[in-house]
Amino acid sequence: MKDVKGLTWLYGMKLHLSMNWPTSLSAAGGSVLVLVAIVSVLFLNVWWFLDSPPHQPNVIFLGAGEGADGTAMHAKVDPIFPVPVDPSEEDAPVVPVEANQTSPSVKLLNDVPVEPIPDVRAVPAEVNRTSQVTRESPLSPQPLSETCDLSEGEWIPDPSPPLYTNETCPYIQLSQNCLKNGRPDRDYLQWRWKPFGCELPPFIAARFLKLMRGKKMVFIGDSLARNHMQALLCALTQVEDPVNLFSDPKDKQYKWFFSSYNFTLTNLWSPFLVNYTVEGDIYNLYLDVPEKIWVSELAQYDVAVISTGYWYYRKSLYHTNSKIVGASPNSGLNATRVEILSTMRSVLSNVLMHLTTVYRGVTIFRTITVDHFEHGSWSNGGLCNRTSPFSHRHGDDSLPPFPWMNSEISKVQKQEVDKAMTSMSDSSRLKMINVTYSSYLRPDGHPGPYRIQQLNEPANDCLHWCMPGPIDMWNQLVYHTLQGIFG
Numbered sequence: 412m413k414d415v416k417g418l419t420w421l422y423g424m425k426l427h428l429s430m431n432w433p434t435s436l437s438a439a440g441g442s443v444l445v446l447v448a449i450v451s452v453l454f455l456n457v458w459w460f461l462d463s464p465p466h467q468p469n470v471i472f473l474g475a476g477e478g479a480d481g482t483a484m485h486a487k488v489d490p491i492f493p494v495p496v497d498p499s500e501e502d503a504p505v506v507p508v509e510a511n512q513t514s515p516s517v518k519l520l521n522d523v524p525v526e527p528i529p530d531v532r533a534v535p536a537e538v539n540r541t542s543q544v545t546r547e548s549p550l551s552p553q554p555l556s557e558t559c560d561l562s563e564g565e566w567i568p569d570p571s572p573p574l575y576t577n578e579t580c581p582y583i584q585l586s587q588n589c590l591k592n593g594r595p596d597r598d599y600l601q602w603r604w605k606p607f608g609c610e611l612p613p614f615i616a617a618r619f620l621k622l623m624r625g626k627k628m629v630f631i632g633d634s635l636a637r638n639h640m641q642a643l644l645c646a647l648t649q650v651e652d653p654v655n656l657f658s659d660p661k662d663k664q665y666k667w668f669f670s671s672y673n674f675t676l677t678n679l680w681s682p683f684l685v686n687y688t689v690e691g692d693i694y695n696l697y698l699d700v701p702e703k704i705w706v707s708e709l710a711q712y713d714v715a716v717i718s719t720g721y722w723y724y725r726k727s728l729y730h731t732n733s734k735i736v737g738a739s740p741n742s743g744l745n746a747t748r749v750e751i752l753s754t755m756r757s758v759l760s761n762v763l764m765h766l767t768t769v770y771r772g773v774t775i776f777r778t779i780t781v782d783h784f785e786h787g788s789w790s791n792g793g794l795c796n797r798t799s800p801f802s803h804r805h806g807d808d809s810l811p812p813f814p815w816m817n818s819e820i821s822k823v824q825k826q827e828v829d830k831a832m833t834s835m836s837d838s839s840r841l842k843m844i845n846v847t848y849s850s851y852l853r854p855d856g857h858p859g860p861y862r863i864q865q866l867n868e869p870a871n872d873c874l875h876w877c878m879p880g881p882i883d884m885w886n887q888l889v890y891h892t893l894q895g896i897f898g
């Protein structure tokens with residue numbers, strides 16, 4: 412029996428915890444739990460995203476003051492259809508309490524240079540706005556070119572109806588079915604993403620299905636990956652109602668088949684992308700083992716859309732080559748402290764290695780999203796009650812800052828994808844869709860209170876995305892990407 416002891420630095424507080432490994436994590440007894448509980452309580456008051464309520468942001472209010480159809484909906488739940496319990500209880504991410512937003516001095520194992528808090532909002536300043544606006548009226552859309560950066564842009568008003576609603580798509584996860592759950596405002600449905608350098612073509616379901624005829628596509632990741640897959644499913648359902656080949660009772664795996672197009676759409680739950688086991692509240696992550704659940708099925712798919720992010724904030728013990736190599740800073744375990752960025756870097760390196768060497772299909776890597784808890788944290792009354800996007804406008808200091816941690820994770824993701832691309836003889840099989848900045852601009856796109864709340868879950872979900880909502884844009888990016896490959 413090896414004695415592994417705990418050392419945790421949190422906000423200048425050093426905690427020594429000792430426990431036995433590998434007998435059982437639960438054998439550590441109540442003392443660890445109590446200490447962890449104390450630490451958790453301490454953190455309830457600290458939020459990495461916003462320390463204090465922001466000023467009212469200088470958003471553009473170009474949209475109509477009312478919802479698309481002027482209707483106001485007040486019913487919280489449909490009295491006719493009692494709301495069943497959402498079985499996806501594991502959706503709730505653990506808030507990244509240990510990330511000190513104001514301190515970029517995170518120590519990385521892989522000596523990644525840590526830069527000061529980036530002002531992502533400053534990015535658009537470099538664009539010559541005057542010339543952009545005149546050149547790109549919606550009447551004369553510019554064709555997409557290789558050089559157009561789709562990640563930079565702004566949300567502009569769009570009067571067209573959403574691709575689907577709760578009436579036309581029966582496959583919306585209840586927790587993200589904001590319309591059905593009574594969200595009263597509708598302005599959040601009336602925006603489209605406008606990259607600065609070009610127009611992003613709209614998502615046309617029939618064209619997508621034609622492009623994907625005879626193909627199979629899989630989404631791999633956490634509940635945000637499922638959120639994305641369901642947005643695609645709903646959009647495609649407008650053309651053909653798919654056959655459900657498989658749904659697991661916990662809403663984690665799905666397989667749908669569009670018979671007239673011989674197109675298969677699958678969702679596989681793999682929140683860390685690598686193998687893991689759970690012991691108590693500690694996740695054992697095997698950083699070098701791409702998770703079997705998707706690795707074993709991958710060969711049959713033409714396209715894999717992968718993503719990961721928020722689950723890395725959970726308390727974890729890390730293994731490489733079957734040996735313990737460290738633990739997450741919030742784990743309370745006596746093991747080498749390994750920062751999230753470093754962990755994610757090794758995981759992505761290993762997962763992308765597998766995807767670029769073993770897998771023959773196309774990989775689309777979706778970057779991390781941004782959540783929008785304000786006036787508190789996930790666990791401390793945080794909410795997201797804005798009803799319009801942030802303006803991209805430069806120099807507006809009243810906007811909540813771009814979260815430092817998401818920015819750093821996004822950088823690690825880019826570096827690892829770039830690294831993987833350079834190692835490939837045909838790098839056209841690996842693509843990245845970058846939704847980090849566009850999602851940051853959409854504080855209005857989350858379910859907030861218009862969700863199905865689980866026992867012990869906070870009242871507001873400011874992490875997942877309403878369907879329909881800004882998440883539908885991600886499929887424009889997917890379509891554009893795939894058209895470049897199969898079109």
Ligand SMILES: *[C@@H]1O[C@H](CO)[C@@H](O)[C@H](O)[C@H]1NC(C)=O
Nearest residue numbers: 414415416417427428429745
């Ligand atoms: C942590 O583990 C190391 C190595 O096993 C050990 O030397 C140290 O005493 C432990 N610390 C505590 C507080 O148990």
Ligand SMILES: *[C@@H]1O[C@H](CO)[C@@H](O)[C@H](O)[C@H]1NC(C)=O
Nearest residue numbers: 422423457511512513514516
């Ligand atoms: C965050 O880190 C900075 C610099 O290390 C430190 O001054 C500040 O007190 C920390 N904030 C919190 C809430 O611990």
Ligand SMILES: *[C@@H]1O[C@H](CO)[C@@H](O)[C@H](O)[C@H]1NC(C)=O
Nearest residue numbers: 537538539540541542543545
């Ligand atoms: C912006 O574009 C206009 C028209 O193309 C040009 O005259 C002007 O010099 C540009 N300004 C900058 C700062 O590039």
Ligand SMILES: *[C@@H]1O[C@H](CO)[C@@H](O)[C@H](O)[C@H]1NC(C)=O
Nearest residue numbers: 484489577578590591592593
């Ligand atoms: C869709 O949502 C509206 C409220 O916006 C509700 O009245 C209606 O019953 C819902 N329909 C379905 C099929 O869920």
Ligand SMILES: *[C@@H]1O[C@H](CO)[C@@H](O)[C@H](O)[C@H]1NC(C)=O
Nearest residue numbers: 624625626627672673674675
């Ligand atoms: C349907 O697509 C699969 C590949 O996904 C292919 O093997 C099969 O032959 C196709 N069936 C028809 C009838 O085209």
Ligand SMILES: *[C@@H]1O[C@H](CO)[C@@H](O)[C@H](O)[C@H]1NC(C)=O
Nearest residue numbers: 686687688697700702703704
């Ligand atoms: C982890 O991966 C290995 C090798 O792929 C596999 O044999 C094992 O069953 C996996 N374990 C878990 C818990 O997924």
Ligand SMILES: *[C@@H]1O[C@H](CO)[C@@H](O)[C@H](O)[C@H]1NC(C)=O
Nearest residue numbers: 464785786794795796797798
């Ligand atoms: C959002 O909630 C905060 C805190 O309850 C409140 O101060 C603010 O007025 C609300 N904003 C809107 C637009 O409802």
Ligand SMILES: *[C@@H]1O[C@H](CO)[C@@H](O)[C@H](O)[C@H]1NC(C)=O
Nearest residue numbers: 562563778821824825845848
């Ligand atoms: C995503 O796009 C934003 C805005 O262009 C950029 O700041 C960020 O670095 C990009 N992230 C990745 C992973 O490419």
